[in-house]
Amino acid sequence: MKTIAINQYGSAEEFKEIEMAKPQPKSDEVLVEIHAFSINPMDIAGRAGMLGSPFTDNWSFPLVLGWDFSGVVVEVGSDVEGYAKGDKVFGSASSSHSSDNGTYGEYIAVDNTELTHIPDGLTFDQAAALPIAGVTAYYGMKHNLDLQAGQKIFVAGGAGGVGLFAVQIAKAFGAYVATTSSENHRQLLEDLGVDEVIDYHKVSAVDVLHDFDAVFDTVGDVDTGLKVLKSDGKLATIATQPTEEQKHDQQKQVAFQFTYGTGADLDALAELVLNGKLKLMVETMPFSAENVIKAHQTIEGHHTTGKIVIHVKD
Known part of the structure; x- marks a missing residue:
C-alpha cells in the first residue's frame, strides 16, 4: 500500500511516499481502506520525536503517523461483532499503534474502542475531522x-x-x-x-x-x-x-484531562453535525507527501482555523 511516512524524526520535509505491506488485522480488529484522514498537533509532536510512552512503544522506522481516519471496512476479524465488509466507518487508531499502522496510508487495522459507523449525511472528509x-x-x-x-x-x-x-x-x-x-x-x-x-x-x-x-x-x-x-x-x-x-x-x-473516547462519543458528535449544532471547518487536500508536508507546516505555524483533512479516495 502507499503510505506517507518518515525514516527519522525531524522537520516536515522528512515525509516521503513509501510502499509498505498492508497491516494484518488481529481477531478483534477490522481492516479499513482509508478514504480520508485528518492531521492533529500530536502528529507534529510525533514527527518531531516529542511523544513518549505509550505512543512510541511500538514504533520503528519507517514510521506511518496519524490517528484520525474514515473509510470502508474490507476485512473483519473473527471476534468482531457489529461490523461487516463494506461498512462506512470512522474513528481513531490506538494511541500506541504500530509503526506500519498509522492513518497516513491506504489501510489501517483497528479495534472498535473508538470506532463507529458513518451515518447518512456525513461525508468521509467530515467524519475524518471529528475523532481526536x-x-x-x-x-x-x-x-x-x-x-x-x-x-x-x-x-x-x-x-x-x-x-x-x-x-x-x-x-x-x-x-x-x-x-x-x-x-x-x-x-x-x-x-x-x-x-x-x-x-x-x-x-x-x-x-x-x-x-x-x-x-x-x-x-x-x-x-x-x-x-x-x-x-x-x-x-x-x-x-x-x-x-x-x-x-x-x-x-x-x-x-x-486524559481523554478516553468511545464509539458512542463519535456517534454523539456526528449527531451534532447532522443537527446543525456543530459546524465543521475543514480544509481538504489530496493525498500526497507534498500536501502532508504543507499541512504540518501550516499547523506548526498556527495558521489554521479548524481541521486539515487529507482526502485519499472517493
Whole structure:
C-alpha cells in the first residue's frame, strides 16, 4: 500500500511516499481502506520525536503517523461483532499503534474502542475531522466537566482545533460560553453562538469574567482559569499539568484531562453535525507527501482555523 511516512524524526520535509505491506488485522480488529484522514498537533509532536510512552512503544522506522481516519471496512476479524465488509466507518487508531499502522496510508487495522459507523449525511472528509479534536472537546464537556444547561463556561483558546469544537458543544449543551481569541476570529466565534469573545491581546479574561462554573483550558494557562472559576467550580486542561498548589485552590476541581473516547462519543458528535449544532471547518487536500508536508507546516505555524483533512479516495 502507499503510505506517507518518515525514516527519522525531524522537520516536515522528512515525509516521503513509501510502499509498505498492508497491516494484518488481529481477531478483534477490522481492516479499513482509508478514504480520508485528518492531521492533529500530536502528529507534529510525533514527527518531531516529542511523544513518549505509550505512543512510541511500538514504533520503528519507517514510521506511518496519524490517528484520525474514515473509510470502508474490507476485512473483519473473527471476534468482531457489529461490523461487516463494506461498512462506512470512522474513528481513531490506538494511541500506541504500530509503526506500519498509522492513518497516513491506504489501510489501517483497528479495534472498535473508538470506532463507529458513518451515518447518512456525513461525508468521509467530515467524519475524518471529528475523532481526536472533537472527542477531546466532547469528553471534556460531557464526562469531565459534566456541563449542564444554564451553566457558564470559559473556554481558553476558542479558535484552535479543539477550542472550536468545545465552544460549539458547550452551546449545544445550553451553556453560556465565553472564550479568548485574537480579534480576527471574533466574527467567526460570534457566528458560532459564543456569548462573549475576549481579545487576549487587549484584555485579560480575569478582568471581565467571574464566578464561572467551568473552565476548559486548551492553551496551558491554568492560573487565569482558576481566577475565572467560582470556588466550587471545575477546571479541565488539555495543555499542561496543573501544579499541586493549583489542584488545591479552594474547593475547585482541577485536573489534566486524559481523554478516553468511545464509539458512542463519535456517534454523539456526528449527531451534532447532522443537527446543525456543530459546524465543521475543514480544509481538504489530496493525498500526497507534498500536501502532508504543507499541512504540518501550516499547523506548526498556527495558521489554521479548524481541521486539515487529507482526502485519499472517493
